[in-house]
Amino acid sequence: MQIHANVSEADIGTVIEGQLVEFQVDAYRGRIFPGEVVQVRNAPQMEDNVVHYETIIAVNNDERLLKPGMTAEVSIITAQRHDVVRARNTALRARLPDSIRPEDPPSEEGMEGRVYLIDGERLVAKRVKTGLSDGVYTEIVEGLEPGDELAVGLSLRAGGEEERRSLFSGSQAQY
Numbered sequence: 001m002q003i004h005a006n007v008s009e010a011d012i013g014t015v016i017e018g019q020l021v022e023f024q025v026d027a028y029r030g031r032i033f034p035g036e037v038v039q040v041r042n043a044p045q046m047e048d049n050v051v052h053y054e055t056i057i058a059v060n061n062d063e064r065l066l067k068p069g070m071t072a073e074v075s076i077i078t079a080q081r082h083d084v085v086r087a088r089n090t091a092l093r094a095r096l097p098d099s100i101r102p103e104d105p106p107s108e109e110g111m112e113g114r115v116y117l118i119d120g121e122r123l124v125a126k127r128v129k130t131g132l133s134d135g136v137y138t139e140i141v142e143g144l145e146p147g148d149e150l151a152v153g154l155s156l157r158a159g160g161e162e163e164r165r166s167l168f169s170g171s172q173a174q175y
Helices: none
Strands: 002-008 020-025 033-047 050-058 072-076 086-088 113-119 122-133 137-142 155-158 161-164
Touching: 002 033, 002 072, 050 072
Parallel strands: none
Antiparallel strands: 002 050, 020 033, 020 072, 033 050, 086 137, 113 122, 122 137, 155 161
16 A cells, blocks of 8 residues: 655655655554655656655555545654654743843854753753754753753743643653
8 A cells, every 4th residue: 555645845755766755644543653664756846836756655454454545644754853852842832021031141053042941949041052853852962861850831820829831841852
């Protein structure tokens, strides 16, 4: 069986034959199926002013669970890293009010990101070097340790009770 997937021109440069694919179908929502890219077609297709390229993915359907015409949510694995420190992307985009935002550390070559580390009762701005991202988490190559807690927003305390407007802390740096 094959999946005919449309890959946007922004992403097609990282897709090559032989890459592994993971996909889901609505009929088996909790299950991830494997596949492999077998062809990237060169004929561009335009739909709603978006250029994409048809990519053919081979799928083993020995269990006969997959049916022709099913819609698949496809992830082509273009790179992988194991045992890395990662942080939620919200921590890399945190915006804090001037009144509590610590001074940014000096720029360092290769350290293109900035996070706010929670150090006891205070915040410390820290430069980080980032790596791969899956859209939710980003690999932190340098600048954080496993277990570091990062600010991702702001919680206000009014009259002794906490009013949560967004997350302030949590186990945001993970190993």
